[in-house]
Amino acid sequence: MTNRKDDHIRYALKYQSPYNSFDDMELIHKSLPTYDLDQIDLSTHFAGRDWDFPFYINAMTGGSAKGGSVNRKLAEVASRTGILMVTGSYSAALKGETPESFDYRQEFPDLDLATNIGVDKSVDLGIKTVEAMNPVFLQLHVNLMQELLMPEGERIFHTWKENVAANAQKIDCPLVLKEVGFGMDVETIRYAMSQGIKTVDISGRGGTSFAYIENSRGGNRDYLNDWGQSTVQTL
Ligand SMILES: Cc1cc2nc3c(=O)[nH]c(=O)nc-3n(C[C@H](O)[C@H](O)[C@H](O)COP(=O)(O)O)c2cc1C
Numbered sequence: 001m002t003n004r005k006d007d008h009i010r011y012a013l014k015y016q017s018p019y020n021s022f023d024d025m026e027l028i029h030k031s032l033p034t035y036d037l038d039q040i041d042l043s044t045h046f047a048g049r050d051w052d053f054p055f056y057i058n059a060m061t062g063g064s065a066k067g068g069s070v071n072r073k074l075a076e077v078a079s080r081t082g083i084l085m086v087t088g089s090y091s092a093a094l095k096g097e098t099p100e101s102f103d104y105r106q107e108f109p110d111l112d113l114a115t116n117i118g119v120d121k122s123v124d125l126g127i128k129t130v131e132a133m134n135p136v137f138l139q140l141h142v143n144l145m146q147e148l149l150m151p152e153g154e155r156i157f158h159t160w161k162e163n164v165a166a167n168a169q170k171i172d173c174p175l176v177l178k179e180v181g182f183g184m185d186v187e188t189i190r191y192a193m194s195q196g197i198k199t200v201d202i203s204g205r206g207g208t209s210f211a212y213i214e215n216s217r218g219g220n221r222d223y224l225n226d227w228g229q230s231t232v233q234t235l
Contacts, residue, residue, distance in 0.1 A: 004217070005064040005092065011213040021206045021230030047114075047137040047199045048174035056084040058203070059116040059139055059178070061101075063092025068101025075104035079111040086114040086139060090129045091121055103133065112136050116178070118143065120154045123166040130173055137174040139201065140167055145182055145227050149214035161191065168195040179203040180210050182228030204231030 044054040057074050061067035071087060078085035093099035105111050116139040117129050130138055142160065147153035167175060176199040177184075177192040183204035192200055205228035215221040 003064045003066075005061055005067045005088070007217050008213055009061060009066065009070065011216045012208050014216070015209055015212045017206055017209065018226070019206055019230075021204065021232035025232060047176055049136065051084065053083055056086060056114075058201070059086040059088050059141065061088040062090070063088065063097045063101060065098065065101065068098055071101055072104050072107070075108050075111050075113075079108035082110075084112040084114060084136060086116055087133075088116060089141065090115050090117050090133060091125065093132070094125055094128055099132070114139065114176075116141055119160050119163050119167075119177070120147070120156075121163070123163060123170050126167050126171050130171055135173060137176055137199070138167075138171060139176045139178040140164065140197075141178045141180055142184075142188070143180040143182075143210065145224065146180060146210040146214055149211055149218065149221075149223070151218055153214075164192060164197065165195045168197050174199065176201055181205060181208045182210070183230060183234040185229075185234075202231060202234040204229055204234050206230045 042053050044051050057078055060074070061070050067088065071085075074085050077083075087102045090102060093102050102115065103113065105113055113133070113135060114137045115129060115133045115135040117126055119140045119142050126138060126140070129135075140163075144157065147155075147157075164177065175197050177188070177197050178201035181203050184200060184202040189200050189202075205226060209225050211223070211227050212225045215223055215225060
């Protein structure tokens with residue numbers, strides 16, 4: 001049987017998204033500018049900290065030898081450029097699957113590292129993840145359509161809201177509620193905020209399609225590959 005984490009990388013590389021919603025946006029060219037170039041400041045604040053840049057390497061992998069070699073390369077890029085890196089879901093490590101493939105801070109001590117776990121997991125696993133990784137922040141991913149399309153996926157969903165609330169109460173580091181590429185609806189964002197989660201990652205449709213990835217893993221199906229809202233629509 002092939003490794004699930006390796007399948008994710010393989011099919012993510014294979015997928016060519018038919019659109020990118022950012023192409024629909026046009027910035028108005030301004031002939032008479034107001035600022036000098038050195039007055040442009042990209043620094044920002046999110047997840048409880050100031051950052052030099054408004055972007056980061058988002059959660060992708062870990063949990064296999066191949067995932068580890070990808071993470072090592074990402075860690076090197078992140079530490080050399082001073083941007084943050086987020087590991088893929090840490091739940092594989094909690095099951096004992098190559099925990100060393102998630103953390104390259106020994107080799108790259110400057111690395112800012114955050115981590116990730118599914119919101120279907122109980123708060124105890126979130127606490128264990130934070131204890132093991134001491135991350136800059138913890139992303140709680142919400143991946144309903146991915147679970148539905150996975151033959152071995154989760155079928156119980158009513159606990160997710162309770163898990164968001166429990167994580168917000170019990171986890172002692174900044175939390176980010178994060179989509180995996182389907183966009184995020186406003187009720188979900190409002191619920192997260194009402195529970196004290198101040199940061200959301202709305203990862204929309206239009207880049208990686210986890211529907212495509214799971215359909216491909218499940219046997220060449222082609223079902224709801226373009227489900228969800230784009231990042232631009234969500235914004
Ligand atoms: C190979 C691969 C694995 C991923 N694994 C995770 C994961 O473990 N947890 C998570 O929250 N998101 C995961 N994602 C989703 C990304 O973090 C991101 O939200 C998504 O790819 C949408 O961004 P994009 O359109 O730039 O690809 C993964 C993406 C890829 C390509």
